[in-house]
Amino acid sequence: xxxxxxxVRAFLAEAKRRSRVLDFADLEVHALRALEHEEVRxxxxxxxxxxxxxxxxxxxxxxxxxxxxxxQGTTLTVVGDEKQSIYGFRRADVEVFRRFRDRILSEGGExxxxxxxxxxxSELIGVLNNVFSSVLGEMRQDLEAHREISPxxxxxxxxxxxxxxxxxxxxxxxxxxxxxxxxxxxxxxDRRVGVYDAAxxxxxxxxxxxxAILSRVWAPLEVYGDALAxxxxxxxxxxxxxxxxxxxxxxxxxxLRLLADPADDLALVAVLRSxxxxxxxxxxxDLAAEREKGISWWQLVSESDDARLDAAKExxxxxxxxxRLEPPTAxxxxxxxxxxxxxxxxxxxxxxxxxxxxxxxGELVEDLERGSEDTFTVVRWLRQxxxxxxxxxxxxxxGGDAVSLMTIHAAKGLEWPVxxxxxxxxxxxxxxxxxxxxxxxxxxVDFGEEEGQPALHRLIxxxxxxxxxxxxRRVFYVAPTRARDHLILTCTGLTERLCGLTVxxxxxxxxxxxxxxxxxxxxxxxxxxxxxxxxxAPAGLLLTPAESGTKVVT
Numbered sequence: 001x002x003x004x005x006x007x008v009r010a011f012l013a014e015a016k017r018r019s020r021v022l023d024f025a026d027l028e029v030h031a032l033r034a035l036e037h038e039e040v041r042x043x044x045x046x047x048x049x050x051x052x053x054x055x056x057x058x059x060x061x062x063x064x065x066x067x068x069x070x071x072q073g074t075t076l077t078v079v080g081d082e083k084q085s086i087y088g089f090r091r092a093d094v095e096v097f098r099r100f101r102d103r104i105l106s107e108g109g110e111x112x113x114x115x116x117x118x119x120x121x122s123e124l125i126g127v128l129n130n131v132f133s134s135v136l137g138e139m140r141q142d143l144e145a146h147r148e149i150s151p152x153x154x155x156x157x158x159x160x161x162x163x164x165x166x167x168x169x170x171x172x173x174x175x176x177x178x179x180x181x182x183x184x185x186x187x188x189x190d191r192r193v194g195v196y197d198a199a200x201x202x203x204x205x206x207x208x209x210x211x212a213i214l215s216r217v218w219a220p221l222e223v224y225g226d227a228l229a230x231x232x233x234x235x236x237x238x239x240x241x242x243x244x245x246x247x248x249x250x251x252x253x254x255x256l257r258l259l260a261d262p263a264d265d266l267a268l269v270a271v272l273r274s275x276x277x278x279x280x281x282x283x284x285x286d287l288a289a290e291r292e293k294g295i296s297w298w299q300l301v302s303e304s305d306d307a308r309l310d311a312a313k314e315x316x317x318x319x320x321x322x323x324r325l326e327p328p329t330a331x332x333x334x335x336x337x338x339x340x341x342x343x344x345x346x347x348x349x350x351x352x353x354x355x356x357x358x359x360x361x362g363e364l365v366e367d368l369e370r371g372s373e374d375t376f377t378v379v380r381w382l383r384q385x386x387x388x389x390x391x392x393x394x395x396x397x398x399g400g401d402a403v404s405l406m407t408i409h410a411a412k413g414l415e416w417p418v419x420x421x422x423x424x425x426x427x428x429x430x431x432x433x434x435x436x437x438x439x440x441x442x443x444x445v446d447f448g449e450e451e452g453q454p455a456l457h458r459l460i461x462x463x464x465x466x467x468x469x470x471x472x473r474r475v476f477y478v479a480p481t482r483a484r485d486h487l488i489l490t491c492t493g494l495t496e497r498l499c500g501l502t503v504x505x506x507x508x509x510x511x512x513x514x515x516x517x518x519x520x521x522x523x524x525x526x527x528x529x530x531x532x533x534x535x536x537a538p539a540g541l542l543l544t545p546a547e548s549g550t551k552v553v554t
Contacts, residue, residue, distance in 0.1 A: 001443065028062045035069040049074055056080030056100065060091040061439070064100070076104060083139050084478050086409060088471045117143040119415050119484050121150040121196065127157050128480060128487075131507035135473055151194035151203035151417075151485055157513050158184075159489040161425075161501070164520035172525035173492035174220055174423065178227035179524035181420055181490055185211055185403065186231045188418065188486075195417035195485045208234050209401040210417040214408045214479050216500065218242070220423050221405040229349030230528030234402035237353040238410065243392040244385060248345065248358040251276065252365070253382055255335055258298075258316075259323040260379040265297040272301075275344035276335060277312045315339060327373035329366050352397055360395040408479045419483035421476075424491035424500035428472055436460040469498060476503045489515075 016022065022030065034040050051071050053059070056078040059067075067076075078100055085094035105111060117125055122145035129142045150156065160180060162173050185208075192205035213224050218241035228235040243249055254270035261267075272279045283306070291300050301309055302317075315338040319331060326334070336342055345354040368378045385392065404416065434446050436457060444457035453461075480487050489508075491501045494515070501515075508515065 001445070025062075028066065032062060032066055032069075035066065041069060041072075044070055045073065050077075051075070052077045052079070054079045057082050057085035057094060057097045058087050058092045059096045059100075061093055061096060062091075064093075064096040067100070076100075076109075078104070083136060083141065083474055084412065086412065086471055086475045086478055088467065094470075113141070115141065115144055116146050118146045119481070121145055121147045121156075121485065123150045123154065124156045124483065124485065124487070127511050127513070130511035131157075131480070131504065131513070132477055134506040134510055135503060136477060137473075147196065151196045155513075156485070157480075157487045157489070157508075157511070159508055159513055159515045160518050161490070161494050161515050162492050162520050163517040164493065168520060168525075170492060172522075173520065174223055175227070175527065176518075176520050176524035177422060177490055177492050178220075178224045179230075179521075179528070180518050181213065181224060181422060181488070182227040182231035182233060184488060185228070185233055185418075185420070189233065193486070198484070206418060207401055208403050211420070212404040212406065212411065212414075212416040212418070212482065213420045213422060214406060214411050214482060215421075215423055216408055216426055216475070217423075218407055221407075224422065225350055225405055226528050228403055234400075235350060235405055236397060236400065236402040237350060237394075238396065238404050238406040241394050242390075243357060243360055243364065243394045244382075244390070246354075246357040246361070246394065248354055249361040249364075251341075252332055252358070252361050253379075253386075255319075255332070256328055256365075256375060256379050256382070259319060259328075259331055260376040262298045262320060263296050268297045268301070271316075272312060275348075276339045276341050277315075278344065279308065279312065283308055323375055327369050328375050328378045329362060329369060331375065332362060332365065352400075356395050356397045363395075364392060408475055411482050412478055415482050415484055417483070417485040418488070419480070419486070420488045420490065421479050421500070422490045424489060424504070425493050425495045425497075427495075427497045427499050428468060432461065436464065438463060472498065472500075473503055476500050480504075491515075 016026070035044075048070070051067070051074060053067065053076075057080040078097070080097050082094050082097050085092060085097065101111065120128070125143050125145040133140050133142075162177050162180070164173065188206055188211075189208065194203040195206045195210050196202075197204050213221070213235075215221055215224075221237060221241070225235045225237060244253075251271070251274040254267045254274065255276065257264050257267035258271055269284060271277065272284060273281070287297075287300060287304065287306075290304075291297070298316075302313055304313075315335075318338065319335060322334065323331060342355060342358060345351060345358065348354060365378060365382075368381050371381075372378065404411075408421075434448075436444050436446075438460045441456065441460050441463070444454055444460055446453045446457050480489075489501075489504065491499075495501065505515065
């Protein structure tokens with residue numbers, strides 16, 4: 001394993017050297033190596049006499065070593081909150097914060113505790129102090145609110161759990177949970193519940209842009225967005241997550257797959273159902289019933305005399321005729337021109353997010369084209385990215401007057417008058433793995449032998465589990481403290497597994513906040529009815545989105 005690791009590392013280092021590029025970790029490591037030289041350290045001692053480092057709880061060990069070498073004999077100030085150390089997945093280590101705090105104090109420095117919250121009002125801060133008294137343990141730090149008056153009447157924190165008889169699939173419970181959240185927010189908007197306007201310094205009625213739904217992971221946010229859209233509440237997926245998992249990327253990939261191989265039946269059906277052509281399932285079902293064994297879907301469609309397929313046949317024949325002449329980006333642009341794809345998604349819920357994802361995917365394809373403009377090759381690279389479960393970041397967008405949908409990690413440092421933290425019954429990620437690593441203890445492999453796991457494997461696994469549980473508690477401190485006026489907690493059911501609910505529930509009980517049951521309704525479990533997409537544009541028309549509707553240009 002050591003030999004394999006060395007070979008891979010050497011291969012990557014040589015590839016980066018030839019391309020003359022450094023990744024972020026390289027920047028840290030090479031800076032650290034430069035500081036091994038006395039003359040380099042002397043240069044920076046003369047240049048910098050004082051250091052101020054913010055968000056110090058997010059510092060990783062390599063950055064800590066950089067600071068150790070740079071700050072000897074200087075004035076060092078660090079600002080941070082160990083309760084907000086939630087970036088363990090990128091090696092941020094809360095122990096680094098503690099070590100530097102001890103160093104500063106041992107050198108005659110001073111610790112200043114900042115206990116005033118300029119975010120929440122006194123009633124909400126009082127409730128949160130009670131909740132976190134049990135969640136944080138030794139790290140507990142009660143806050144004092146700068147703002148005394150609350151903009152609306154109690155309650156300021158509400159908690160709900162879906163309650164169903166018998167076993168109900170998680171996906172259905174999650175849609176029911178999303179419908180409940182949408183109803184709660186719709187009611188707040190309709191009642192014009194007061195919130196504090198920090199810019200004006202006064203209270204005013206709540207607006208969609210005052211609200212945020214913060215999830216532990218990106219996966220369920222689309223479900224919540226659909227439920228909000230069905231309730232007439234605008235929302236925006238603020239970025240993050242995997243671009244390749246978006247509806248727009250999947251539509252474009254299906255089209256490129258079809259153009260690379262017209263015999264790809266699954267890709268053709270996906271394209272016909274997508275906003276490119278918006279053919280209904282009844283038509284496709286009827287076609288499938290007519291299909292004979294050995295006949296491809298493209299042959300079936302091209303030979304059909306159903307008038308509803310005429311536009312699709314004409315446009316696809318045009319695209320297929322150009323697939324060997326044009327690069328994939330040009331083919332996607334032509335498909336948009338022929339079908340009005342972006343005009344269709346501009347009239348769907350979350351239009352701004354959808355259009356941004358469409359443009360982002362086009363930029364990804366353009367990057368891949370730099371290696372080859374052949375559609376087949378680009379499709380193969382896209383398939384490799386999908387099979388490797390590669391994470392391609394989605395481009396960010398501004399929220400405007402819409403409910404923000406984002407992860408807890410992405411929300412760190414932000415705030416809203418109303419915050420919803422859903423999906424609290426989601427189990428924490430499992431730390432079980434055949435190969436485990438620890439910077440101090442080393443590497444262990446579990447080969448699944450009868451004697452059981454090696455002792456080192458169990459030691460590393462248990463250590464990782466403790467660290468993950470500690471960080472989970474900190475995550476569910478960060479999330480509720482994003483709220484200025486009102487906090488709503490929801491989950492798909494009660495559980496005893498380690499999750500957000502089991503972390504917060506003792507504190508909720510201490511603060512006298514009940515977890516109210518919400519009866520599961522099968523009607524809420526169905527996908528919400530959303531506005532239907534526009535029909536496909538006739539050949540020769542270009543539809544482009546406009547602020548006030550749709551513009552048709554002949």
